[in-house]
Amino acid sequence: VSLRRQILEAARRIPRGRAATYGDVAAAAGSPRSAREVGRALAGLPADTDVPWWRIVNSQGAISPRAGGGAVLQAALLAEEGLLGADGRVDLRRFRWDPATETSSAAPKAWD
DNA sequence: ATCGTGACCTGGA
DNA sequence: CTCCAGGCCACGA
Numbered sequence: 001v002s003l004r005r006q007i008l009e010a011a012r013r014i015p016r017g018r019a020a021t022y023g024d025v026a027a028a029a030g031s032p033r034s035a036r037e038v039g040r041a042l043a044g045l046p047a048d049t050d051v052p053w054w055r056i057v058n059s060q061g062a063i064s065p066r067a068g069g070g071a072v073l074q075a076a077l078l079a080e081e082g083l084l085g086a087d088g089r090v091d092l093r094r095f096r097w098d099p100a101t102e103t104s105s106a107a108p109k110a111w112d
Numbered sequence: 113a114t115c116g117t118g119a120c121c122t123g124g125a
Numbered sequence: 126c127t128c129c130a131g132g133c134c135a136c137g138a
Binding site for chain 1: 118119120121122123
């Protein structure tokens with residue numbers, strides 16, 4: 001369960017207004033190749049978890065098609081944080097979370 | 113303990 | 126855009 005805990009701890013660090021990919025979280029958890037395990041860990045989260053699971057999307061910036069019933073809620077939450085683009089996907093170029101920048105609102109570097 | 117199967121993925125063709 | 130194969134981990138038999 002160690003890896004799973006690592007994953008959840010990493011996911012919990014994602015600040016508001018930012019999103020991360022499954023791969024990012026896996027890497028932050030110390031297992032870069034376990035993106036799928038991230039999805040599995042999220043699937044088992046309790047409803048009252050403090051983990052911002054909705055900020056985790058796939059490498060395309062899209063909500064995982066296998067996200068189950070939570071997909072709709074996820075889209076709503078992402079939209080609320082202004083992360084969702086017009087195409088229904090997160091623009092990772094702008095909002096991708098950098099594990100190195102701890103809490104900070106660390107200036108999301110300007111994009112263009 | 114081993115073995116087989118499945119999973120909210122990812123990158124390449 | 127779709128299809129294909131790889132790789133890591135957890136779980137049940």
